[in-house]
Amino acid sequence: MRRKDREVTKISELMEIIAQCKVCRIGMQDKDGLYIVPMNFGYTYEDNQLELFFHSAKEGRKISSLKDNNEVCFEMDCEHRLITADEACQYGYSYKSIIGNGKVIFIDDAKEKKLGLSALMKHQTGKDFSFDEKMINSVCVFKVIVDNYTGKYHI
Numbered sequence: 315m316r317r318k319d320r321e322v323t324k325i326s327e328l329m330e331i332i333a334q335c336k337v338c339r340i341g342m343q344d345k346d347g348l349y350i351v352p353m354n355f356g357y358t359y360e361d362n363q364l365e366l367f368f369h370s371a372k373e374g375r376k377i378s379s380l381k382d383n384n385e386v387c388f389e390m391d392c393e394h395r396l397i398t399a400d401e402a403c404q405y406g407y408s409y410k411s412i413i414g415n416g417k418v419i420f421i422d423d424a425k426e427k428k429l430g431l432s433a434l435m436k437h438q439t440g441k442d443f444s445f446d447e448k449m450i451n452s453v454c455v456f457k458v459i460v461d462n463y464t465g466k467y468h469i
Contacts, residue, residue: 322465356434414463
């Protein structure tokens, strides 16, 4: 990272940023080129391992791309605010962000699908939900097992 003065290194601060973000952009590549998709997500952080959970339709470009190549990058950001100034080149933008890489794993096990969907809904709404078989069978659930990530802020 070029701007070490803006790097977030404490796990507690990284988790605070992730907790504030509601959209995660997933970057992937397929035969047609690079592809990025903004998605709502949920997450877990256990035993120093970050996992991001997503749900989707069962088919489409995203699913095909991820099945062909499960390596992805991701980005999420929050706390956006324009920093004004007297001159154009002195303007700035305040933000917090997380950028990383990982591998997609499709979840087929019903119990694990429920856990992934629960993490997603808890993160998005703050509420606990239950899911029946019909619900979990109607969507594709996958997770990104995060290999590495960095946090950055500009306040």
